Amino acid sequence: xxxxxxxxxxxxVIDDNLKRVYQDMLEEKVPDxxxxxxxxxxxxxxxxxxxxxx
Amino acid sequence: xxxxxxxxxxxxxxxxRAFALSLTRNGALADDMVQDSLVKAWTKxxxxxxGTNMRAWLFTILRNTYYSNRRKAGREVADVDGVYTAxxxxxxxxxxxxxxxxxxxxxxxxxxxxxxxxILVGASGFSYExxxxxxxxxxxxxxSRTNRARSRLAELMHLDMDEALEMTDGATLAVISGNRTASxx
Numbered sequence: 001x002x003x004x005x006x007x008x009x010x011x012x013v014i015d016d017n018l019k020r021v022y023q024d025m026l027e028e029k030v031p032d033x034x035x036x037x038x039x040x041x042x043x044x045x046x047x048x049x050x051x052x053x054x
Numbered sequence: 055x056x057x058x059x060x061x062x063x064x065x066x067x068x069x070x071r072a073f074a075l076s077l078t079r080n081g082a083l084a085d086d087m088v089q090d091s092l093v094k095a096w097t098k099x100x101x102x103x104x105g106t107n108m109r110a111w112l113f114t115i116l117r118n119t120y121y122s123n124r125r126k127a128g129r130e131v132a133d134v135d136g137v138y139t140a141x142x143x144x145x146x147x148x149x150x151x152x153x154x155x156x157x158x159x160x161x162x163x164x165x166x167x168x169x170x171x172x173i174l175v176g177a178s179g180f181s182y183e184x185x186x187x188x189x190x191x192x193x194x195x196x197x198s199r200t201n202r203a204r205s206r207l208a209e210l211m212h213l214d215m216d217e218a219l220e221m222t223d224g225a226t227l228a229v230i231s232g233n234r235t236a237s238x239x
Contacts, residue, residue, distance in 0.1 A: 010208045015176045017157050022177035025072035034067055037089060041096045042060070 059108065060099050063092065066109050069178065073113055076173040077120050079162050087123075091116040110180065114188045117170065124166070160210035164203050171199035172207075 070091065074084035094115050095102075102111050161169065167189075174185040175196065186193040
């Protein structure tokens with residue numbers, strides 16, 4: 001029983017810290033290279049779509 | 055004009071980078087993997103079922119990229135005490151938070167599968183079932199990986215864990231210390 005509670009408490013501490021680390025990573029600004037890549041991919045696709053239509 | 059599910063991808067970029075970083079523990083490698091995954095996701099959008107969890111779908115692409123690169127490399131590219139860990143700015147706290155530097159180092163010592171399971175379930179909020187599907191393993195496997203990962207972290211963080219426990223509220227502390235000193239019988 002005591003061990004279970006200790007273990008649960010440990011898991012809680014670990015998950016809390018894990019979430020904190022993860023949250024820090026989530027809040028990092030996304031580098032422009034990814035937004036550029038996405039708009040580039042979108043641009044290519046638009047060109048292809050238009051190409052098909054004609 | 056029809057809705058292109060690909061327009062949703064951008065919303066998942068921060069999570070995708072965080073997941074990549076957790077797996078690789080190396081910023082440059084993580085971003086290369088995100089880049090590869092974005093191109094794959096874009097070109098294989100047909101394999102995405104609209105209405106399902108896009109983040110899970112993207113994470114699956116990313117982890118498949120990671121493990122297939124690892125297989126090609128023929129070994130685990132371990133970056134224990136590596137670039138990412140070293141570049142973090144540390145803010146020691148005394149409010150029950152673990153020392154982040156220690157936590158990162160301990161986290162890096164888990165194997166990839168354990169780290170992945172823990173990030174998916176413990177940090178990203180996926181269910182065991184979702185994580186199992188993403189990793190292509192049984193639910194029980196994910197459960198045992200997360201349990202083992204937590205135990206291993208607890209073991210590696212032992213000293214800080216005691217510190218963290220000391221910082222908990224009085225009632226909890228009483229329970230813990232009471233249990234520690236209570237004799238059986």
